[in-house]
Amino acid sequence: MTLPADPVAIARDLLRCRSVTPAEGGALAYLDGVLKAAGFTVHRPKFVEPGTAEIENLYARIGTERPHLVFAGHTDVVPPGDEAAWSHDPFAGEIADGVLFGRGAVDMKGSVACFVAAALDHLEHNGGKPKGSLSLLITGDEEDIAVNGTVKLLVWAAARGETFDHCILGEPTNAQVLGDAIKIGRRGSLNGTLLVAGRQGHVAYPERAENPIRGLVRVMGALLAEPLDAGSAHFDPSNLEFTSVDVGNRTVNLIPAEARARFNIRFNNHHTHSGLKALIEQWAAAAAAGARWRIDWEPSNADVFLTQPGPFVNLVADAVTDVTGRTPHLSTSGGTSDARFIKDHCPVIEFGLVGATMHQVDERTAVADLVTLTAIYRQILDRYFAA
Numbered sequence: 001m002t003l004p005a006d007p008v009a010i011a012r013d014l015l016r017c018r019s020v021t022p023a024e025g026g027a028l029a030y031l032d033g034v035l036k037a038a039g040f041t042v043h044r045p046k047f048v049e050p051g052t053a054e055i056e057n058l059y060a061r062i063g064t065e066r067p068h069l070v071f072a073g074h075t076d077v078v079p080p081g082d083e084a085a086w087s088h089d090p091f092a093g094e095i096a097d098g099v100l101f102g103r104g105a106v107d108m109k110g111s112v113a114c115f116v117a118a119a120l121d122h123l124e125h126n127g128g129k130p131k132g133s134l135s136l137l138i139t140g141d142e143e144d145i146a147v148n149g150t151v152k153l154l155v156w157a158a159a160r161g162e163t164f165d166h167c168i169l170g171e172p173t174n175a176q177v178l179g180d181a182i183k184i185g186r187r188g189s190l191n192g193t194l195l196v197a198g199r200q201g202h203v204a205y206p207e208r209a210e211n212p213i214r215g216l217v218r219v220m221g222a223l224l225a226e227p228l229d230a231g232s233a234h235f236d237p238s239n240l241e242f243t244s245v246d247v248g249n250r251t252v253n254l255i256p257a258e259a260r261a262r263f264n265i266r267f268n269n270h271h272t273h274s275g276l277k278a279l280i281e282q283w284a285a286a287a288a289a290g291a292r293w294r295i296d297w298e299p300s301n302a303d304v305f306l307t308q309p310g311p312f313v314n315l316v317a318d319a320v321t322d323v324t325g326r327t328p329h330l331s332t333s334g335g336t337s338d339a340r341f342i343k344d345h346c347p348v349i350e351f352g353l354v355g356a357t358m359h360q361v362d363e364r365t366a367v368a369d370l371v372t373l374t375a376i377y378r379q380i381l382d383r384y385f386a387a
């Protein structure tokens with residue numbers, strides 16, 4: 001039997017599936033067929049909750065022993081936007097001058113295709129079975145609200161008794177060139193709204209009113225005055241950014257009754273959600289000088305995490321170096337990803353394609369990068385299951 005172990009062919013087939021979240025678009029059905037033919041046991045659990053669209057997911061495993069390596073990813077994509085603005089149909093999988101175009105080419109059907117091709121190749125050269133277990137955890141709900149995807153799929157797998165030793169998430173991690181960077185952690189994220197209450201009144205009689213803008217400016221100034229920390233071994237300094245200041249007062253001679261400011265904090269491993277909230281409230285209290293203030297915190301599931309450098313990180317980094325000749329930077333930059341859910345189940349690192357065009361018109365990847373990434377994943381599998 002010949003298996004379709006060509007990453008470019010698999011990537012083109014996936015790109016032709018119109019899997020804009022929440023649509024499955026045929027992408028998971030396609031993977032189901034390819035993986036079953038290679039001996040994987042495939043499940044397609046669907047998840048839903050009130051007010052959300054039902055989402056199809058895929059879990060495929062081959063092998064019963066440990067160690068258990070799982071590759072995680074998603075086949076859903078963001079909408080193409082104005083399709084006429086694309087130089088190639090976003091759902092045709094067209095190649096021009098050695099470049100593959102399409103929505104999801106780098107985020108992240110391309111890396112899913114590379115991983116599948118590497119897995120089939122590894123199995124074919126090792127008697128059809130890994131020396132351990134190899135799984136794929138693929139969701140259709142990463143790009144939108146991400147509630148019926150990886151987070152539920154992990155719980156579903158745990159309830160079935162699945163345990164994972166290590167995970168590779170195939171999100172685009174490289175800024176410029178394949179081999180630039182492996183992500184070994186991500187910052188946490190926290191949103192809050194600072195509200196200061198005053199007393200409405202006439203601007204000509206300020207003694208009869210209480211302007212909340214004065215208190216708001218004092219507290220905002222205090223929150224911006226000092227850095228939250230100086231960074232840590234693997235993280236940049238945490239950062240607080242105000243994203244909106246709102247009073248909404250259209251009257252020129254009126255002191256408003258309330259003023260508010262929204263902010264987001266991206267924080268490193270010096271902090272936890274609760275510790276950070278306490279610190280910000282302590283700074284606010286010290287600067288308020290009598291102003292009546294409070295902070296409304298939004299619930300957040302984006303905690304900071306770090307996969308400590310060690311044998312697994314080294315294995316992946318060495319595979320990247322072997323294939324590309326580059327020493328990848330161990331990065332923790334960027335936004336949040338599904339790794340924030342996976343880290344509660346096993347150590348996770350992220351490595352995928354060059355992310356420069358993700359979510360853009362003419363999203364694309366060099367065909368050569370698909371071949372190189374497949375070689376890297378193949379190296380990782382060969383090393384991981386070398387025992």
Ligand SMILES: [Zn+2]
Pocket residue numbers: 074107108142171172
């Ligand atoms: Zn993605």
